[in-house]
Amino acid sequence: MAAITYDVVVIGAGPVGENIADRVVQGGLTAAIVERELVGGECSYWACMPTKVLLRSGAALRAARQLPGAREAVTGELDVAAVLRRRDSFASDWKDDGQVSWLGQAGIRLHRGQGRISSARVVEVTGEDGTTTTLTARHAVVVATGSGALVPDLPGLRESAPWTSRAAASASTVPARLAIIGGGVVASEMATAFTGLGSSVTVLARDGVLPTAEPFVGELVTEALRDAGATVRLGAEAAAVERDADGTVRITLTDGEQVEADELLVAIGRTPNTEDLGLDAVGLKPGAWLTVDDTLRVVGEDGAPVGGGWLYAAGDVNHRVLLTHQGKYQARAVGDVIVARAEGEPVEGGRWGRHAATADERAVPQVIFTEPEVASVGLTAAAAEAAGLRIRVVDYDLSATAGSALHAEGYRGDARMVVDEDRKVIVGFTLAGPDVAELLHAATIAVAGEVPLDRLWHAVPAFPTVSEVWLRLLEAYGR
């Protein structure tokens, strides 16, 4: 049994783990990273990237069809095989050689296998051949093990071999009929993608479509899915599932109705990858999300850092925000704070300090790549009210700008700005419409920078762009 000591040991080589290790090495420390599957994690092979490839060609085709002149040039249908080939290439054919070589160049040592914490600062790595390596960390162990798909305990579901997001993202054929349980981000994106690829899709959205977004978002996405030929059943709840000998999946709903499909995708949220991580060795509960303080140290039930502060958690596994870019933001904070503590430098862990992931609370951006695209940052009106803020909500029809009229015939979209009336700053911004993704960062800067509305009047949007919605919202708010 080999034993090696590093300054920092990171468990999990997803986007977050990679960034943590890189940051501490850049800060002058040594780092090892432990990975049981593919270096690059969920995002690279089964989540963000492959799913966006499945969506992108359909979006480009729709965009061309919305423009006279371009529309006439589109004479065929989507080439599904070409889309799947492009997806395979973006997933590097599910091989991680490229990312492994990046780790080498970055000076990060890779240990392949299942990582388990065995005692304070010690991680045992069990390789596929059963050999064990003991890694000891001088300064910190960081858990960046991510999350997996949550599958509910419905009668017959597991036996019916349902798809989770992994199977959908890596599908090698397109099912004729696809049923989806869930109405969240994965369900909405995959319903859009597979409808575009030619499946007849049925969405069983018990709690509605994108229910945590501003209400107009779910309405627009539902309408677009239905226009594209999908069936969206709001309030429908699955009670039992069975798969026939011929492969047909039959979902019985709580109202007794049945839905038939060739594949069933379950997309109802995530569960943390902490089941087999040795958490019990440090007094934590296996299978639970890891709670962290502002500098991302894992805390126990008493709120104090576990073991005096050598254990950190970043990315999906701490359940703050389940998004790649936000996990990587945490990675920069956690990497830098580990270096600062190791060097005996001051920790800047206060609000908006360089070692605190403050944006997780109030300034998280997200793009949902549905038709139409949804781009949001900060709080919805409902969330702001629940947080006790005195707000004013301003809405604007996104199709009413000169830029949107130019962008596409029949452009449909909406925008909402949520203003904190006590501070006169924007705390939430949501856009839904074709190609709004790239408009989001302006709003993120306004929310994270807490830019006063008075100053925003001086940020003039160029004519004729969709960004003119900023001016229209300010005019509607008044000054």
Ligand SMILES: Cc1cc2nc3c(=O)[nH]c(=O)nc-3n(C[C@H](O)[C@H](O)[C@H](O)COP(=O)(O)OP(=O)(O)OC[C@H]3O[C@@H](n4cnc5c(N)ncnc54)[C@H](O)[C@@H]3O)c2cc1C
């Ligand atoms: C279908 C889908 C689409 C998504 N699209 C987007 C998107 O467009 N944009 C976005 O921002 N986010 C998106 N997300 C979310 C994004 O994938 C996650 O937020 C991100 O992958 C989290 O990164 P992570 O490094 O924390 O975890 P992961 O990417 O899950 O990586 C964790 C790694 O740890 C390894 N691991 C786990 N346990 C152990 C162990 N005990 N020992 C060794 N290794 C271990 C795993 O094998 C894995 O490689 C999507 C998610 C899904 C499911």
Ligand SMILES: NC(=O)c1ccc[n+]([C@@H]2O[C@H](COP(=O)([O-])OP(=O)(O)OC[C@H]3O[C@@H](n4cnc5c(N)ncnc54)[C@H](O)[C@@H]3O)[C@@H](O)[C@H]2O)c1
């Ligand atoms: N473009 C992106 O940013 C992107 C894309 C995909 C996924 N993600 C991230 O991945 C994470 C997981 O996505 P997700 O869609 O699985 O989760 P989610 O939390 O977005 O949505 C899950 C949905 O399932 C519903 N639900 C929960 N339990 C249910 C049940 N038993 N039966 C029926 N419906 C049920 C919930 O009401 C919710 O609407 C999200 O946090 C998301 O941020 C991001």
